[in-house]
Amino acid sequence: MNSVEERLAAVRTHIDSICRECGRNPEEVRLIAVSKTKPASLVRQAVEAGQADIGESYVQEFLDKSADPELRDLEVNWHFIGHLQSNKIKYIIDRVCMVHSIDKLSTAKELSKRARAKELTVDYLLEINTSGESTKFGISPQELLDTAPSFFDLPSIRLRGLMTIASPDPRKAPGEFKLLRNLLEKLRSIAPDPSTVTELSMGMSGDFEEAIRAGSTMVRIGTAIFGSR
Template sequence: MLTSEELATRIARVQQVITEAAERAGRDPRAVRIVAVTKGVERALVDLAYQLGLRIFGENRVQEAAQKFGETPLPEDAELHLIGHLQTNKARSAVRLFSMIHSVDRIPLVLELERRSERLNQRVPVLIQINVAREPQKHGCAPEEAPSLVQAILAAPQLELRGLMTIAPLTSHDEDIRQVFRMLRLLRDDLEQRFGIPLPELSMGMTNDFPIAVEEGATLVRIGRALFGERQDGDRLVR
């Protein structure tokens, strides 16, 4: 496990990169928040990250999050976000566990989240996941499907639409990555104008590409490896 000094150094380094990227784009660095991705990270290290000032944590799977946080939730001033694909049959658990769900990408999921949220009398902030690059191996709705999802969420009283999320292609071509993030921002702007609603959150950017995401308007950057290093996820190494 990382020492407190090692993790503090990693956090400071990520925060410095965010600051520099935001200043290049003429943005306030305080408008960008880190979602510390804790997939494969033991709870003790999560607690250490909290002690060092991080307040938003992201999990990819409902089951792992339940094992890690179900019996002992994070402190009240911390948030747990679901950033991975959500199966409809896990909606009940997701509503109980998470402060925000980044990966809403289909109308049946919207309806199930609304049903479960209503039963718990709980309002759930959500983001629509957009597959901007149209990669067949990735989840997310196509950009042209976003308006119908917005309508469905606006018709669900227990769900609070906060913005959009995307995952950029894994490529060394920065301009391809930038184009994906820029397209998400422009789609957000179009949806705000079309529906007359604020969509303040853009969840985009991970360890490999978060400086570009910040330059293009990200408000939430999902950082795992740059904070916690490579982690074991079952028999697979998380990079």
């Protein structure tokens, strides 16, 4: 079995290749290595191989892992990418560099409240349900367009872009990625400062190639780096 370092190198090479195929600069795509359910020892291997951006999906697992002695001496940029309840925000607010998964205005308001109390400015993304599946979290595309000004008005947090989890159907995913890219352009058209609203967090181990072709700026890859769960 290949090591984390070898799998990470292979993923980076693949990202570079896809970028060059579609005329993009590989530096435009940020790799988030998703360590959900994996031990801190594997995260350490990834960070020591140069992978500073690490994504986690569960609050308690994130808290345990980020405090693990295995990682204490390392610089890690933690991204929270899972569903986030308002009552859990207080536990992560000062420990992450970005929250990818705000899926309602009430949660954004709580994020703003907690950030303001800590005198922080927190970057976040809005999760959009591009597939229309009832089992998925996320704001609908129409709701995003209707409520976007309310998100921009919140203090101490910065809306940096959008996130989605595409349908597992490979025939549908490209259209959903394109939809998110189009929504970002509409969001930028009403943003107070469009230059800060640039991120598209889309694409995972099974579909990141199509996501990059559609304009993804962040791909969240776990299995291809850390192995199957």
